[in-house]
Amino acid sequence: MRIVVNDLSAGYGAQMVLHDISLSVEAGEILALIGPNGAGKTTLIRAVSGGIHLSSGSIKVDGEDIANLSPGQRARLISVVPQARQLGGAYSVWQAVMLGRTPYMGWLGRESIADKTAVDAALSQTNLEKFADRPIARLSGGEQQRVLLARALAQSTPILLLDEPTNHLDLRHQSELLDLVKNLIRENKLAVIFAMHDLNFVSAIADRVALLVDGRVTSVGHVKDCLTEEKISKAYKLPVMVIRDGVGAKPLIFPRNLFHDGSEEE
Secondary structure, three states: OOEEEEEEEEEEOOEEEEEEEEEEEOOOOEEEEEOOOOOOHHHHHHHHHOOOOEEEEEEEEOOEEHHHOOHHHHHOOEEEEOOOOOOOOOOEHHHHHHHHHHHHOOOOOOOOHHHHHHHHHHHHHOOOHHHOOOEHHHOOHHHHHHHHHHHHHHOOOOEEEEEOOOOOOOHHHHHHHHHHHHHHHHHHOOEEEEEOOOHHHHHHHOOEEEEEEOOEEEEEEEHHHHOOHHHHHHHHOOOEEEEOOOOOOOOEEEEHHHHOOOOOOO
16 A cells, blocks of 8 residues: 655645645555654644645545545545543543544444454554553553554554654653554554654654655655754754764764853863
């Protein structure tokens, strides 16, 4: 399954946010969206998911323009894991994950054996089985983020969009969630678009990177080609240093000012 974004422009009302975006993602591949705040990463996720109207351009899945599909048909192709937020309500974890099966239910909303099997599998994949009956409001932030991931997995789509899924999580839960996501993507051969701020996590898990600045893609390609000192420093308006420990090693990015002790030579 392949998703292709071609010359996409979109925004909110008269405010244009994205300009002439073109990129593609293959099955089993992770494309990371990076860029400074306000660059348009979340808007691009919303546009690809069908959440906002396109001013121009197209989004095609295996050659089929998703603009020609009904919301239900689109929901069987593309699922979204939104930014982590405190989830409330009386839903149990099992019920929240079952919401991912909505595109497959009839107008009566009755759960089939296939729906229940998909939910059970998603809970197992995200290590949430023991929380199945617990209200989601009683879960930690990291556990709630896994619920959102499980809901997307239960949706059984070939394309997965993630919008800053590690926001507000501590280092341990960030690492655990990203390791889980990486393994699930490889196992299920999903085509993934992943918006993230932490460039070192991007370096660790992404196959390719699209760098957005002011709503435009200024660079797209393999991690080592996009995460360079020149490109990152220019995009973020901050001098950075890129470290590679050995041939073929993943780049590590650090602001240069953090390594300056402030002393001046006499």
